[in-house]
Amino acid sequence: MDLVKAKKEIEKAIIDKELLSVVGECYVEYQGRAASKLGRGSRMILVKGDGSFAVHQNKYLRPVNYMMNSSVYCKLNIDCLELMALKAKPKESLKALFYSVDFVKSFSLTDQQDLRLFGSELELQKLLAQDLEFIEKGLKPLKREQSLRKGVMDIIAEDNQGRVVCVEVKRRKAGLDCVSQLHRYKEQLKKLKNKESRGILLAPDITSHALELLHNYGLEYFKLDFQIGNPSAKIKGLEKKQTKLF
Amino acid sequence: MDLVKAKKEIEKAIIDKELLSVVGECYVEYQGRAASKLGRGSRMILVKGDGSFAVHQNKYLRPVNYMMNSSVYCKLNIDCLELMALKAKPKESLKALFYSVDFVKSFSLTDQQDLRLFGSELELQKLLAQDLEFIEKGLKPLKREQSLRKGVMDIIAEDNQGRVVCVEVKRRKAGLDCVSQLHRYKEQLKKLKNKESRGILLAPDITSHALELLHNYGLEYFKLDFQIGNPSAKIKGLEKKQTKLF
DNA sequence: GCTGGGAGAGGCTTA
DNA sequence: TAAGCCTTTCCCAGC
Secondary structure, three states, X not given: OOHHHHHHHHHHHXXXXXXXXXXXXXXXEEEOOOEEEEEEEEEEEEEOOOXXXXXXXXXXXXXXXEEOOOEEEEEEOOOOXXXXXXXXXXXXXXXXXXXXXXXXXXXXXXXXXXOEEEOOHHHHHHHHHHOHHHOOOOOEEEEEOOEOOOOEOOEEEEOOOOOEEEEEEOOOOEOHHHHHXXXXXXXXXXXXXXXXXXXXXXXXXXXXXXXXXXXXXXXXXXXXXXEOOOOOOEEEEEEEEEOOOO | OOHHHHHHHHHHHHHHOOEXXXXXXXXXXEEOOOEEEXXXXXXXXXXXXXXXXXXXXXXXXXXXXXXXXXXXXXXXXXXXEEEEEEEOOOOEEEEEEEEEEXXXXXXXXXXXXXXXXXXXXXXXXXXXXXXXXXXXXXXXXXXXXOEOOOOEOOEEEEOOOOOEXXXXXXXXXXXXXXXXXXXXXXXXXXXXXOOOEEEEEEEOXXXXXXXXXXXXXXXXXXXXXXXXOOOOOEEEEEEEEEOOOO
């Protein structure tokens, strides 16, 4: 395909912010937070209306090279067509040099729809906050998703001895990071309210190291058995697996 | 475009393991680790030779729906063409129902090349490990990427007073999570070696809250200003921004 | 080869 | 804009 003609089609697509697909033999170079080179080969480049730029090989879900929120330019060199994505902060550039173009086409994709995802963590939180007695008798929710100086807590509650309790909900197996997160929350809460606090982690599972760390921090873990339903998650049961250290 | 003809082209592409691009009005449904629905709209679906299946809207880098390593099937229904990706373990299904197909094309992308990446975190580590004196006089590397019971530390070193030091390198702005991570490492090291330990965070930047937490934990932060060179990364300078508490 | 586990990057959301 | 954090993740190490 003629490179001059390809350039025209590409530029029109960029101006109209259409989905652009370019297939051909190209060499790709990236400079920015890292640097990379991709030798010549046949690939598809997808450019989207919001400036997403992706180089796709015929394998893997993810593009081999990419840039988001970029400004895209097209330039004709002596022996190749240069398709380039630039970003200012941080300074990054992704250049594709096409030595031959097999295919260019742009699509006007009218699509108002957003994905509706079910069984998310937010849904779980809402369900749980409705009835914390599930976890422990006398546990009363104070505020859901209370915003503190650092981070956002899932649920804040009060137990029947008047202690303040932060509850962190995870929909997947909890790792070390989750325990550290809960620990930070608990410490904040302790300072803020100036009294003893507890931290409860609710998750379908936990890694062994995470459980050990949780012990050391004096936190509590409850196994939360839920089912991903449609349109809303359903909490199946709660199992007290490990209580506070001593 | 005729749905029957589209089906033929799609099936040929799947058998030949070519890169397949289908554009049209479709409804998408996912069931698996989570569940989602995407109402009717105009999108591009990319199917790759390795079974990667991606639904792209004209925005964002990542597909709105996807599945990797799937088996792809195509079926003609009464009013639509069904393009489906299935996986057995874990059991997942992604269905796209095309009510109209604007475009179908498959590409035979011959591409032997792999990406050559420079300036990765590993290279940074190697450079740093070669010369830790950069950070502080008398700092000697012991082991790089020492595998501990929990997590992997970037660099372990010894300072001129014989204290063991763990150095954590980050390529982007460090947040609360990085500080918690380093704190865990430091505590492990302390237990393991049974002596005083230090923790040093090297990153191009740090959030204010993270810096505060770092203080509380008695950790140290150094601003690392690195330049991505080619073919190897070069450390431009190191700025002692904040030292240990006191 | 499978799986457990840690680390990380894109994109969302709130302040 | 900045910061935190969630995820249909990804990769490595160990079995």
